[in-house]
Amino acid sequence: MNSTRTRVWLATLTILAFLGLLVGCSRKSPEDVVVRPLPAPVTPESAPVTIGAILSLTGPASPSGEPQKNIVQMLVEQVNAQGGVLGRPLEVIVRDDESTPAGAVKAANDLIEQGVVAIIGPSTTPSTMPLKDICQEAGVPLIACAAGKTITDPVASYVFAVPQTNTLAVEKCFDYLEKQGIDKVASIYVANPFGEDGRENIAALAAEKGIEIVAVETFGGDDTDMTTQLTKIKAAEPGALICWGTNPGPASVTKDAKTIGLDVPILQSHGVANMKFIELAGEAANGVQLPAGRLIVWEQLADDDPHKDVLREFATTYQEEYGQAPTIFAGYAYDAFWIAVQAITEAGEADRAKVRDAIEQIKDFQGTAGVFNYSAEDHNGLTMDAFVWVKIVDGAWQLAE
Amino acid sequence: MSLTDQIVQYLVTGVSIGAVYGLVGLGLAIIFNATGVINFAQGEFVMLGGMCAVAFTGLGMPLIVAALLSIAVVTAVGLLVERLAIRALPRASIITLIIATIGASFVLKGGAKLLWGPEAVILPSFSGHAPLHIGAAGIDPQRVWVMGVALVSVIGVQLFFKYTLTGKAMQACAINRSAAQLVGININRMVSLSFGLSAALAAIGGIVLTPVTMMRYSQGATFTLTGFLAAVVGGLGNGIGAVVGGIMLGVLEALAGGFVDVATRGLIHSGYSKAIALAVALLILWLRPQGLLGRRERESA
Incomplete structure (x- = not known):
């Protein structure tokens, strides 16, 4: 009898512990957040173009990943409302890396298997580094939203990054x-x-x-x-x-x-x-x-500043949609998304190698982080011009140059 | 900054960090005495205290109301943990109960993240930001609050155990459970009370700490671990010992951080200061397994 009791209690405990884990991870539950266009008959022409996104939706990096997911979902709807890409609907499969490299690797392998044309993210440098080899070997373009210089130095031909580097x-x-x-x-x-x-x-x-x-x-x-x-x-x-x-x-x-x-x-x-x-x-x-980046001080930029239009549009739409000012992290996802879409359009077909070539050809692309000029040697594409010098005065950002 | 000024600054810093370790250790000691269990959810109570206070002030409540309400909420959570993780398992071994408190800590941490999100939050300082000076050393006035609260707590708890009937009954439970039960002490009530009291103390700690160190859903485990170490070094089950142990660890950590790389000519970086403090703590336990102020164990478990 005693041993039965012990077992019952052990079972209860195990359940308790699992409950704890579940609550701890419960934000993960919609593991695949698939943003699908309205169902349409699937023919080769109207089959969706699929992009993957690996973002930190749970774990310590989730303050970066959450707004990134928001912006990506918003943009997919926008693109599809305007007719999609290559005349086909756009689909983005968002996967959570749980702020861990292991989670990112699993997500990347799954996405590659699902045939995505390119991958946006991950949100952090530790999550991105193992994907450098994986995406390179699989021949899938990766547009990272993380700032570590090792992501693009040395250059791996399929690996790009959008944030300003350290x-x-x-x-x-x-x-x-x-x-x-x-x-x-x-x-x-x-x-x-x-x-x-x-x-x-x-x-x-x-x-x-x-x-x-x-x-x-x-x-x-x-x-x-x-x-x-x-x-x-x-x-x-x-x-x-x-x-x-x-x-x-x-x-x-x-x-x-x-x-x-x-x-x-x-x-x-x-x-x-x-x-x-x-x-x-x-x-x-x-x-x-x-x-x-100019995002936090866009309102202070001169009206003829070439960066102002894209920042105004990004900041105001994000504000309208989510009721708060966008973070720079959301900006990274915004830039990565549009670079991917533009490259697919330029490539003329949803082919991984051609999309890679097209990203490398992108010049004078005005994003939220700055003006991107990718080349075979430079897979970050930004210069020091992507930064402004900012000073905090009376609890607010002030452009100091 | 002269060497003496630096040393004074390290001592001040160490005592103020150590006070927090000690406060958590004190809460652990109270529960350990009543139940023989190390409550691994203790640090979560500290975290909850801070997070609740931020949430309540965010609703527009004055600080004092928010603080009292937070203490009440966290005390209730403490009682609930006792109900679900301790009393619900009447025949479980100590180790099983300890694992149950770890389970509880996961639930509390996860709940806090769901409720308040992953980012750090902060409370306004109780008495401004202008640093106080001890010689050339500066200290945030809020840290004085933290030390004061730790001091008042440890004295209050000692008085409670010495001079109130309930306190004496709790002590009796700690000394000999069956004998206490024989003289008519309601053990279950005492155990509940120990959880309530510890949770309340932790909440107070969390509230005074948040303005100076911020609070985040994930911080509980660090509090538990450092507090546990303070309690073990001080002598498990001894409230004053826990506070002394905590302050000793804090000072060791600060001094190690300040001098280890100079003393070893850069061989050991100051980033290892926590590890050094822990190594010294281990050394103390080798020399005095019962801890600094602990009594020698009288019976084998």
Whole structure:
């Protein structure tokens, strides 16, 4: 009798634990979010052109992935309302990578098997890196929405990316340092591929420009107190502090620097170019400067700025549809989507190799992240012009150049 | 910044981080005493306290009302966890119950994400942002709140156990369950109470902590682990020990972060400060398996 009881309890426990897991993952439940056009008789001409999208809909990167899914769904409807591509309806199969590389690999293999013409995403660099080989071998064009420079350096012929890279962002930061005559900097970065990439770029460019790095510190993605690291940085007496990370860590860095009296200019990466950062860092955010895409300051651009039209259209439609300002991440998905659609149109048929060739031929494409000019050597397609210098004043972004 | 100033800053930082570890450890100790169970959902209570307070202030409530309401909600959640994960399994072994609390922590974490989404949230500071100064060291006024709350909590809990009938009854349960039952103490009630009390303490901790460190649905597990370590180092089941253990770990972590790379000439990077604090904690447990303030175990489990 005793053992039966034990078994009953064990079973109950197992169920409880599973329940926990289920709730933990329940946002995943619509695993395949398929945006289908209205059913029509399937003939070779009207069979849909299918694109895959691998986005982080659950897990830590879901703040990036959610808006990306939103924008992709909105755009598919828009394209189909205007007659689709190549005279055929467009279909996008959205898969969740659960913010993990393993999830991305599984999603990619499934999508490739389902015969997608190209894949948009993933949302993060760690998820993208394993797909570099997979898509290259399968011969499926991948248009990544992640910023790690290793995605496009070295170039894999089938792998493209849309976000501004860390390399360009770091260059923009050093432009500022040089203009201000600051020759000693400290850097602090989040211990993940985004932060590491930033640190490497900072180290390389500092050596090139003859700027001395007096302290290098790191913090964990979930750390909430950076006082210790900043105390060491303060002791090293830098002329400016460069922080490379995404929310919430950089907000802690900004606040703790104020607390311990580290009174030097704080430069952040484009990874915090969202209102959440200002909300989390509060008053301490004022004075922070960063390189950012034009999206967060599009209203401040001159009316004749060639970037303004596309940004206005993107920002206002997103605002109307979802009641909030779009994030830069949504912008990446927007750019990747239109690049894919344009390449399919240029290729004239839904053929993977021809679509790849067409992406590489894209020139002067005005996206939300900047003007894309892809070539055989450059699969990111952006230049430093994709960034503007932004300063936070009174809790709002202000164009500083 | 002179070396002395740096050391002062590290000590201040360490004590303020350690106070949080200690507060969680204290909650763990209360439940451990009543049930012999390590409650792995303890950190989730801290997270819920912070998240609830943000949600309630977001509805326009004044901070104090939101805080009280959050404490009430989290206490209720604590009682519920006790009902579903502990009392529902009357004949389960301790290890089974511990696994049940892990299950509960998953449910709470998942629920928090569903309710409030994946992003970090923040509360306004209770008393402004102007840093306080101890010599050249700066400290966020909110951290003083955190330390104050930890101090008041540990004293309050000690007084409760020493001078109230209920508190004494809970102590009796901890010392000898069957004997306590024989003299008419309602064990189930005491166990419920221990969960309610721990959850309330955790919620208070979460609320005072959120303005300075922000709060996120995923943060609970970190609180549990650091709090557990504080409790073990301090002597499992000893409330004061947990707070002392927590502060010791916090200070070790801050000092290690500050000096290890200098001391090892860059061989060990300061990013390993948590690992170093944990290694020292292990060393303490080798030398004193019962923890800093723990009593030697009298009987074998």
